[in-house]
Structures are given as structure tokens and as C-alpha cells.
Amino acid sequence: MSNEPAIGTRAICKACGERIVFVSPYWDHVGEMKPRHIAQPQAEAPPDLLAAVAAELARARSQHAPLHSAHEAYAVILEELDEVWSEVRTKVIDRTRLRKELIQLAAMAVRAVEDLGL
Ligand SMILES: [Zn+2]
Numbered sequence: 001m002s003n004e005p006a007i008g009t010r011a012i013c014k015a016c017g018e019r020i021v022f023v024s025p026y027w028d029h030v031g032e033m034k035p036r037h038i039a040q041p042q043a044e045a046p047p048d049l050l051a052a053v054a055a056e057l058a059r060a061r062s063q064h065a066p067l068h069s070a071h072e073a074y075a076v077i078l079e080e081l082d083e084v085w086s087e088v089r090t091k092v093i094d095r096t097r098l099r100k101e102l103i104q105l106a107a108m109a110v111r112a113v114e115d116l117g118l
Helices: 047-063 070-088 095-115
Strands: 010-012 019-022 027-029
Antiparallel strands (some): 010 019, 019 027
């Protein structure tokens, strides 16, 4: 089957969050402890969500200089996380705003990896 993953492909189990590996024709949990449920890979993040993170990253790049150090990256990420917290602690969470803040947080984490050459 052509859309089957390659043998040895790693993923995260949808049921338990543990690491799993593809051992054709099925997925198996990695390691000695085998849960009693069937290993099933989590769906990947939907393309529109990753596109939103990429768009936010491009917007941030157009407005701010690259991150120069791990300390600077931490400060920027913490600022974004504080904005998430501001939304989370409201009595009625605005899901659209929370999504926007989380996408900004994700974009800054990606930016840190890129700018610091990690
Ligand atoms: Zn599992």
C-alpha cells in the first residue's frame, strides 16, 4: 500500500501519548511496557493550523529583528505565554483570541529554533 508509512516511522499514540513505531502492517508501542490498547498514531496538526503559524512567523519576521540569544528567545516566548495566560484567566474564554495567542506562541517557539540555529 503506497500511503503506508515506512517501517520504523515514529509517532505518538493517540490513546496514551506514548511513543509508537510502525512495524508493518501495524503500529506498536516503543519499549518493554505494552499497553493493552491498539497503538494508533495521532493525526498530524491540520495544514491550516500550520499555515497560520507560518503566516504569524512571517508577520513577526517583518516587524522584529532576529532573536540573538536563548535569553532573548525565552523573554519573547514568556511574553507570548503571558498573553495566553491573560486570556485563560478571563471568566469567559474568547476561543478566537486564545487561538490567536497560542498561534503567536507557537510561531515564537519556531522562530527561536530557527534564529538560534538549533
Ligand atoms: Zn498507546
